[in-house]
Amino acid sequence: MGDVRNGIATRAGAMLLAPVGWLANVFDAPLRMLQRRTGSNGMAVFFLAPNMLVFGIFVLFPLVINILYSMTGGGALFLGDRTFVGADQYGRLFSCGSYLDPKSCTEDLFWIAVWNTLTFVVLQVAMMVAVALVTALVLNRELRARSFWRAVFFFPVLLSPVVVGLIWRWILQRQGLLNLMVFEAGGTPVNWLVERNWAFAATIMVSVWAHVGFYALILLAGLQAIPKDLYEAAEMDGTRPMRVFWRITLPLLAPNLLVVLVLTLIRAVQIFDEVYVLTGGGPGTSTLFLTQYIYEVGFASLLRNPGLASAASILMGAVLVVLTLIQLGIARRNEQRGKTR
Amino acid sequence: MSRIAEFLFRRRGGAGWHWTDVFTWFWLIGGLIVMFGPALWLVNSSFKTPAALAEFPPTVLPYVTAEAIVEGYEEPLQLFEVRNDDGSVRVLAEVRRLGTVAQMVDPANPGEIIRVNIRNRTPKRSIAFALDNYVQPFLAFDFFLYLRNSVFVTVVATLITLLTNSMAAFALSKYNFRGRSAVMMLIVATLMVPLSVILVPLYSVISAMGLFNSLWGVILPTVATPTGVFMLRQYMLTIPDELIEAARMDKASEWQIYWRIILPLTAPALAVLAIFSVVWRWNDFLWPLIVLSRKEVYTLQVGLNTYAGELNVQWHYILAMTVVTMIPVVLVFIFLQRFITTGIAGSGLK
Structure with missing residues (x-):
């Protein structure tokens, strides 16, 4: 990464940041109030929050409910509307006369x-x-x-x-x-x-x-x-x-x-x-x-x-x-x- | 002859050619042709008219056949150069063709039909770039909309990625708090969860949030990139903590430290992530394909795929729009390729 540290990159970064520079001042007052309550070290949670929120909603949560999804049947989209079928879907994938011959399989x-x-x-x-x-x-x-x-x-x-x-x-x-x-x-x-x-x-x-x-x-x-x-x-x-x-x-x-x-x-x-x-x-x-x-x-x-x-x-x-x-x-x-x- | 060969293949130092030298140049020149050739052929083809594209064998330059409107005929007629028996050549327009005989007329004297053996005539052609291929998709089809959608997704997703990733990286590199290693582990774990593994549940999450057929549904799931957090964190670890301590002495808030000190110092790494993010988001295909089902919200990639999947592929438009889709990435390649290659060589991420 060291040799990337040069003029063009720095200038490009600065140009990206310049138009939104005023945001810093707008956010600063309310964030100072927040900081007074959390302490300096507590602000870590604030900095982590946006990334982890997105990460939780769009990666972690889907990952967990994927396991539930795989145990339900029917064509409904939302998990609440779906019927529990246990391991039937896996059973269907694996029901096969011979695994070497796809034609003998259900799926x-x-x-x-x-x-x-x-x-x-x-x-x-x-x-x-x-x-x-x-x-x-x-x-x-x-x-x-x-x-x-x-x-x-x-x-x-x-x-x-x-x-x-x-x-x-x-x-x-x-x-x-x-x-x-x-x-x-x-x-x-x-x-x-x-x-x-x-x-x-x-x-x-x-x-x-x-x-x-x-x-x-x-x-x-x-x-x-x-x-x-x-x-x-x-x-x-x-x-x-x-x-x-x-x-x-x-x-x-x-x-x-x-x-x-x-x-x-x-x-x-x-x-x-x-x-x-x-x-x-x-x-x-x-x-x-x-x-x-x-x-x-x-x-x-x-x-x-x-x-x-x-x-x-x-x-x-x-x-x-x-x-x-x-x-x-x-x-x-x-x-x-x-x-x- | 052997002198010339000797001159051409002479190496500095005169040690002669080892087979590995020959192989090196074979590989490099071959690579040059194989890597650039296909894309260049596509660009070249994108300037041809549908008629020229249908020709086999294809020509290198884009030709159009000349046509003329002849009195007494509604449609424009194609012009041919006809060789007469005495060897002279004249230009005639074809009315129709029956087997090996073409019925032609002289544009200057349209009353008289002349029968010509098709062996004695060649189409009159001229070089012309079919710029219509580029104009029509924007005017008659929705490609302008797709282009706008793609630009929107790329720019917004990249800005949000830079902000959220750098904030998270700041927290993970400059603060000591309980659960920090757990968070790091969690982020490492994401590397194992590619999109294709969570397609179905992610789709239901997006639908439940009302983001189906919305560009935000394409943007949001992509912004918490683990690679971005990693890259920025590694870089921020090299920034001395004394800077932060000094700023705290001067009563700077944590937000100011992040915005005024850390972010500017991280600019090189941010620039690399920005380049990566632009290329990633511009090229995304599977997820937009699932989330976007109405033509108004298609990105360029999805729109191109849809038009290319139609029964009658209009190749002249597809080729031109593929070139348009390539342009930003080619610009990145020309001007910023060095940052990417050093970035990959340094960290092995893509």
Whole structure:
């Protein structure tokens, strides 16, 4: 954060604050009265209140009643109007002839979404970590204009998922740029978003394209934190570059790689926006993922079932909690290792 | 030839090219094309007319086919350059086409129908940017409204985020009170609760508050960002407590300390959070999609998705509006990218 402390940022911050500056004086008199009653230290509660109020109403409370929701049935929206059904919604999600065959399940769409998401997570995470690692290694070399090249890979990260989805829909459409290239190369054009396997591959490619710059950046920071003298020592010993990579770079980058791996996992499990715009879950159900299932069961379909959507979201939440705990565990271990080093 | 190659691929120091050097440049140039190419192609396409968009193979430059109004015909007719048997070329307008034969007329002499084999004619075209793609969605459709809604959500949510997050960060970094670590734990825990996990109950909360189909329903749930509180708190911890003590000696109220001392000193971190928040809120999609069901309250993202989901996608408008939606983020990228990349590299948050 230290190098961000410079002129432009300070000026931007000052400009943001200037027009509302007079608010300070308006609020000061009543707040002084409040302070007289609470004492200086008691004002902490006042400063915390707005954030915690929003947080309580829009995060904590929904989280708690989500569990109640998942145990109710019917189409009513408000919890008071809903009938208690116990674990029926979970029972419905899990009633299955064979979990490997979604067609044998009562909620076949849920299991289709589960298997699609699982396949997506495995393939996308592997590809994301691999591409991010290669990009970080390339960016870590002695380059002219490194910040330019870093920006190149970072560009799509800022684009909105809707824009990402539409950019690629335009390129992958029947008469799009990709088919033009295939055509020029003498191949037969493919209807990329209409053929099941190609559409699935497209969701992976597009999500990697959109986010890889972010993870490459984290890995690059990790690479640059590796002490240079290690490489100098290896060079003096005449160690071959590949050996340097396996023996120095990779082991020292491992903590960052782990962070990237878990972060990618957490994001991949929740994949929705880009895919929804790109394929809409289609063709058929071949790119239907969990969040879209929750969205459609809870809001979009004619046979809305908020209880079922809620139960599915809690199952997904449980997976995410486990992944996040692993992430926090890693972060803590890295921190401690950093202190002892 | 080999001399040229030697010159082109010569490296400083003359050590020759290791395969990793070749690979580095392959990756960088490839990255440049793959990362920017798709967006540039979209921008390029957004200036084409529907007819030019339907063409395959597509042209790089936006062409329009020339048309002319010919006496005796109600619709404007398309103009073609027709090659005569003797090799001379003249411009004719097409009346209709039957198989491989086109019936054409000379615009100067509309009485006489001329039959031309379609192999002997090429459409008369000129380069023209279809700016209508950009104008029409604002005039004939509701895109101006969507744009206004998006700007409103982004600006208001960012201002509230900065205020509430910095206040909370101030309390968590500069005061000692009972339950402080519990509050911190609670905020850490939120990191585990992504929106997709609480969609249904959050929707009922918003409905119960009467915020369904309201932009406030989009804004409020997003403003208590745990990442923002964290980032600001980390930064405020580096501000020396002596400053606060000195201010208290001078009878400054706690509010004045927050507003006059802490906030200005936190400006760099606030600026980074502001950039993040603007990008986050501008790009939000799933939650607005759920809360906003009437066209008057759509944000750009939701509006774009709706038009792109229609049966007959009007790509010429969609492409232009996608470009408009990209503009703020591209501006952030050009001018403020450095802050974001250093922010991410420093803290690993997005």
